Amino acid sequence: MLTATEFTRQLMGLREQYRADNAWVGNWRTGSWNDENTMAHYIHCAYNLYRATATNMLKLTLLGGTQIRLDDAYIRNFGITGANGIQDRVTKEHVYAEVMRRIGRTTNPSPTADRNPAAVVRSGSILSEKGWTPILNDALIIGAACGRQQFALALTSTEQLRWERINGDKVTRFAVNASRFGETPALKNAWKSFFNASKKMFFDGGNPRVFARELLGLYFFGYTPEYSWHQLVFRPPQGGVVRPTFNLYLDQLRNVNFHTGDKIRIMQAISDFLFNEPEALGQPWTRRVVAV
Template identity: 45%
Template structure:
């Protein structure tokens, strides 16, 4: 793990790229995105999260939409990072709910239980697996991925209620399709590969915001994992990402932001390349998640991929 001065030096060398490629942050945060005083605090917040990732209690991180950090169930079981304070009021309520639940379960006074209700239970706030941070910026989000990858933590996708509904529909439709050849479709080796393939195809909105025509933060995170050599595992229990058994590319901010720039992640016309990269990473098929409107951009490009692990 980098010390503060090394961390800040690496980020300082990339500030021009961060500001150019994330100009939208200036529209959201105002002039602070361009002012050195505030940028120092943004970098410091990213560093605190970066250091906290090494102390993640479960040694894996949950990735998904904004709803997962507001879910009481997810907070109760996985906790939030909150190295710089909690981001949303709903998350504060979820942490309070988790503390009260543990106090009741442990039979301890609430104040004592909130500090450490059980040595085997992760704190709801502090070193959890769900990102919830004040002073959020793309730099801070990248710090979560890079810090966790440096510590060789695993990642998992967490789904919001509507996504779980899509997943169930995909399961039912694949069962009906396979039932023509086997009485037990869920036992067929092809079942889960087909389910996840259909789920991602039907739920591209989790990667791309159609309303604003921009990539979601989850797309940025998954591309980072792909560039750092993580391996996808599609299982009956969910979608996971493991670091390679052998040596992995050094997780650095420079490799991350320049890799994003190389695929035009922040440009209006970058959707085809972004979805191509996600397709290859998740499904081993570079054309699988392509939007119909972008098919002409991929015409003539080879359909390449890698074997995805289904377990």
């Protein structure tokens, strides 16, 4: 794990690359990282998260849409990071309610209660941070990857309904039993169908979403997707691996033109990562239209 001094030195050396590849942060009316003091603050926030991630009790980070940090059930079961303060008012309310519930359980313990629940704040599995920037998000992925922690996809309520609509009838006892012996074509195709029907998870209009950036980070750092009928997790690599670094992350993001929002290159890389098929996520991302 990097010390605060090492971490800061590395990120200060990369600040112009972050600015060049994420110019929209520099355009913020308040909090523009073109200001050196503001950039230093963002790097400090990123280090706080990087350090907190290393102490995650569950050794697990949840990936998904912003709605998961507003979901009471997710917060109760997995906790949030909050190393720099909690980002959303609704999240704060859910955290406070869970803290009070736990105080009540301590006062009046139940014999069936979990005696070692996941921390509800500061080292939980769901990202919720003041001072968010792409640097902070990269620190989350790199910190967890350096600790060889596991990642999992957390579906929003809308996405859960979509999964059920598309694949609910396929989750039979036979299919579940067959998948215990390894990934089956039916299982892989179920997730492929879901993602093809959920393209807004990856792009918002012409802009790649944070989830796409996170998946690419796992791809670059050697993670492997592992499917089941009820979950998608990402396992850390075994044996000799490339060390997760900010330099590697940024260079590989440039290789797929993430900074220009190149849907074709980005989605080919994500398709290759998820399904070992560069065209798995279908039109219109996998072929260029040539004017004639």
